[in-house]
Amino acid sequence: MNRIPTAALPIWFWLFVAYLFLPLVVMAAMGFRDSNFIAFPIQQWTTGWYRSVLADEEILSALWVSAQVAVYSTTVAIAVGLPMSFVFARTRGPMRALMIAAIVLPAFLPVIVSAIAIRMFLGHLGLETGIAAISFGHAIGSVPFVVIMILTRLNAMSSNLADAARNLGADDVIVVTRIVLPFLAPALFGAMMFCLLLSFEDFVRSFFLGGVDPTFPVLLFARLRFGFDPGLAAISTIVLIASTALGLFAERHIRRRNMGR
Amino acid sequence: MTQILVSARRFGVYRNTIDTLARVPALRVALLAAIPLGWIAVANLAPLVQMVAISFQDRYPLPPGEPGQWTLRHYAAFFERPHYLAAFTRSFVFATLATVLTLLVMFPVAYYLSKVAPRNWRIRLLLLVIAPFWISEIVRSFAWILMLANNGAVNSFLALLGFPGLPLDLLYNNISLTIGVLYLTSLYMLLPLYAALEKIDDSALEAASDLGASPFKRLWRIVLPLSRDGIVGGCTLVFLLVIGLYAMPQLLGGSGNTLFASTIGQVFARAGNSWPLGSAFSMILIGVALAYVGLFAILFRSRGPGRSG
Numbered sequence: 001m002n003r004i005p006t007a008a009l010p011i012w013f014w015l016f017v018a019y020l021f022l023p024l025v026v027m028a029a030m031g032f033r034d035s036n037f038i039a040f041p042i043q044q045w046t047t048g049w050y051r052s053v054l055a056d057e058e059i060l061s062a063l064w065v066s067a068q069v070a071v072y073s074t075t076v077a078i079a080v081g082l083p084m085s086f087v088f089a090r091t092r093g094p095m096r097a098l099m100i101a102a103i104v105l106p107a108f109l110p111v112i113v114s115a116i117a118i119r120m121f122l123g124h125l126g127l128e129t130g131i132a133a134i135s136f137g138h139a140i141g142s143v144p145f146v147v148i149m150i151l152t153r154l155n156a157m158s159s160n161l162a163d164a165a166r167n168l169g170a171d172d173v174i175v176v177t178r179i180v181l182p183f184l185a186p187a188l189f190g191a192m193m194f195c196l197l198l199s200f201e202d203f204v205r206s207f208f209l210g211g212v213d214p215t216f217p218v219l220l221f222a223r224l225r226f227g228f229d230p231g232l233a234a235i236s237t238i239v240l241i242a243s244t245a246l247g248l249f250a251e252r253h254i255r256r257r258n259m260g261r
Numbered sequence: 262m263t264q265i266l267v268s269a270r271r272f273g274v275y276r277n278t279i280d281t282l283a284r285v286p287a288l289r290v291a292l293l294a295a296i297p298l299g300w301i302a303v304a305n306l307a308p309l310v311q312m313v314a315i316s317f318q319d320r321y322p323l324p325p326g327e328p329g330q331w332t333l334r335h336y337a338a339f340f341e342r343p344h345y346l347a348a349f350t351r352s353f354v355f356a357t358l359a360t361v362l363t364l365l366v367m368f369p370v371a372y373y374l375s376k377v378a379p380r381n382w383r384i385r386l387l388l389l390v391i392a393p394f395w396i397s398e399i400v401r402s403f404a405w406i407l408m409l410a411n412n413g414a415v416n417s418f419l420a421l422l423g424f425p426g427l428p429l430d431l432l433y434n435n436i437s438l439t440i441g442v443l444y445l446t447s448l449y450m451l452l453p454l455y456a457a458l459e460k461i462d463d464s465a466l467e468a469a470s471d472l473g474a475s476p477f478k479r480l481w482r483i484v485l486p487l488s489r490d491g492i493v494g495g496c497t498l499v500f501l502l503v504i505g506l507y508a509m510p511q512l513l514g515g516s517g518n519t520l521f522a523s524t525i526g527q528v529f530a531r532a533g534n535s536w537p538l539g540s541a542f543s544m545i546l547i548g549v550a551l552a553y554v555g556l557f558a559i560l561f562r563s564r565g566p567g568r569s570g
Contacts, residue, residue, distance in 0.1 A: 009373040013386075016370050020393050020444070023404035026414045030407055084297035090290065102301045105309075110505025110550065112522045113543040114308075116529055120315060120536060121308035123322075140304045171279045172289070174266045201397040203508050208529075217397040221508060224403055233407065236400045240393075247395040251388060 024240060031234030049234040059235055062219040066200055068131055069215060073138035074195040078188065080139065081146030088147065089154050107144040114140070115208040122209075130211030137205040142195040149194065153187035186254050193250035197243055316540035335541035345524060345542070352521035352546075353553070356503040359439060363446045363499050364492065370447075371454035371491075372484070376463070387455065394448045402512040405441045406432060438514040445509065446502055450495040457491025458484070493561050497554050504550050521546060 034044035053059055084103065091099050106114055118137050119129070127133065161183070165175050181188075206215040214222065216239065223232060270276045282289045315321045319330035339345050374387055408414045409431035416428040431437055461484065469479045485492075507522045514520070519527075525546065528539040 009369055009377050012369045013373045013378075016366070016447075017389065020390065020447075022414075023401075023408045023444075024393060024396075026407050027400075027404040080296055080300045083293050084300070087290070087294045087297050099301075102305055105305050108501060108551070109309075110501065110522060110543075110546060112505050112507045112525055113312075113547055116525070116539065116543060117308035117312040120540070121311050124311060136304070143300070143304075171266075171270065172283055173269075173279060174263060177266065178263055197395045201395065201400075203398050204505075207508070208526075217399045220397070220399045220403065221512070224399070224406070224512060228403075228406070232403065236403055240396050240400060243395040244392050248388065248392060251391075255384075 024237075027233045027240075028237040030230050031237050033230045033233075035230065049229075049231045050238070053231045053235040053238070056231070056235075058219065059216070062214050062216045063239075065131060065213045066206075066215040066217075069134045069138060069206070070196045070199040072131070072135035073142060073199045074192055076135065076139040077142035077146050077195045078192060081143045081191065082150060082184075082188070084143065085147045085150040085154055089151060103147055104144045106140050111141070111204045112208070115205045118205075119208050128211065129209055131213070133209040133211070134206050134215065135199075137209045138195075138199040138202055141202070141205060142198055145194055145198070146191040149191040150184060150187050153184050157183050190250060190254045193246065197247055200243060312540045312543060315537050316544050318537050321536045335538045336545070338538060339542060339545055345521075348519050348524045349521045349545070349549075351518055352504055353549075355435075355438075355520060356500050359442050359446065359503045360496050360500045362439065363443055363450045364496060366443060367447050367450040367454060367495070368492075371451050371458055374451075375455050375458040376461075376466075390451065391448060398445060398508050399512070401444055402441055402509050405437065405444065405513060409437050409440070433513070434515045435518065438510060441509050441513040442503060442506065445506075446499040449498040449502060453491040453494035453498065454488065455491075457488040457494075461487045489561065493558050497558060500554055500557075501550060504546070 029042060031049050032045045032047065033042045034046035034048070088096070088099055088103065109117075115137060118133075118140065122129070122133055122136070157180070161179050162175050165179050170178070201217065202215075203217040203221060206218050207221070210218055220232065220236065270279075282292065316335060317331050317333070319332045319334070321329075323329055339349075370390070374383060374390070378386055406413070410416070411428040411430075411432070413432070415431060419429070420427050465483055465487075466479060469483055474482070505522050506520065507526055510520045510523055521542075525539055525542050528535050528542060
């Protein structure tokens, strides 16, 4: 390998890593500033902000709304995405292209357009905005990813397994619950975590489909427009650490499961 | 578990249902397909179809008892106000530049991760780079506000070094927006690029080296053509993401240069006859964006294999 690229590439890579992490470190540090204002340098430190945001009713209730939405939307997305991957795996011919286009459509629309279209659609049906509407919107956004993740795993499965079970007298329910679902478990788990995190971080859909109670990103957006205090940095850091830990845990878990097979 | 399912077969209703389903494949498919097809119809297609319909309506929602009137005037409105057209053009220029920038920044990163980094470190380094991406767009914007504000981290660091002319106006302009957007898009570029680069056989690169190809020639003749799918995929994802950005431009961008997604949001937030206008604008955005991306994909892919080799 040539000398110049091999020296430049690691430097470029680590610069990129610094670009990714520096703002987050700064944000975490700002949460410890003993003042009502955001400014550098930090002369006095306190853990007060980290403690007080965890007692802030508004923030806690927003986190609770976000958590509910994440669980509901993930449940719906998996419940729809799983049979959808089965159906798609069996579709052949021109229907296949048509179907994949219909499935991945939400992933290709600008989120704002999709959110507004859903809002008008629900309004047309006479349904209210709120937690249910946000969950519906998030599920729509998540289903394409669920299908893709499950299909990837499904394609790796040989049909011999199911055939062997059928020859041994297993009916369809047994084949699905004892053969297919256990085989898909890592993909299902991965898709589940992905949906949870995707829902938790979403802003635009929650913003347009939300009712009176905001989700966490919507509340943060609203507060950022009024002004900043170190407490916002503190709660953002807490959420950041929690979701990153969850993401890394899922990543590890899936990799271990995949290697075990 | 299996035991329970087996003993459940003793019940006639259950057994007959399952056996009928097993005998009639069409019925089985119909049962299985009901939820997915229903979902596609209700969740993916119906809202969009309704939006198309509303965009051609003179007024919406209609007062009860009044017939709807079809019109093209909301599409015409787009061309009548230079304000709209300017935001639209700005969005496309910005999204294109942001896509190119993301590609230029991320290609070396992806190349390093997939080809140069020590083999047993690759996954760990990839995870390191992916880790910050489970964070909301809003939190990321906030983190960059803290970095770039007048009394933010960058300015106070520069002050520490004794730079003159501080504070620098780093926030609320195109620079801060670009920095923030790159923060958002880099993963969507990285993953397709990584997947494509990882597939390139190392021996192809070695062979080229042995035959005397310069690093630049190797990049141009082997790496780029072989990673074309990754480049097209990454650029498509990033472009569509940037063209629909709504929150970050409001938090990090300047007030004077709104992007079209914000315009759409504002139109909908406006009281009165705003749904048809907003729907028409959404259709224009989707139509042009998908055509733009599709054209790009076709142009980039239609070259024959003879030229790429």
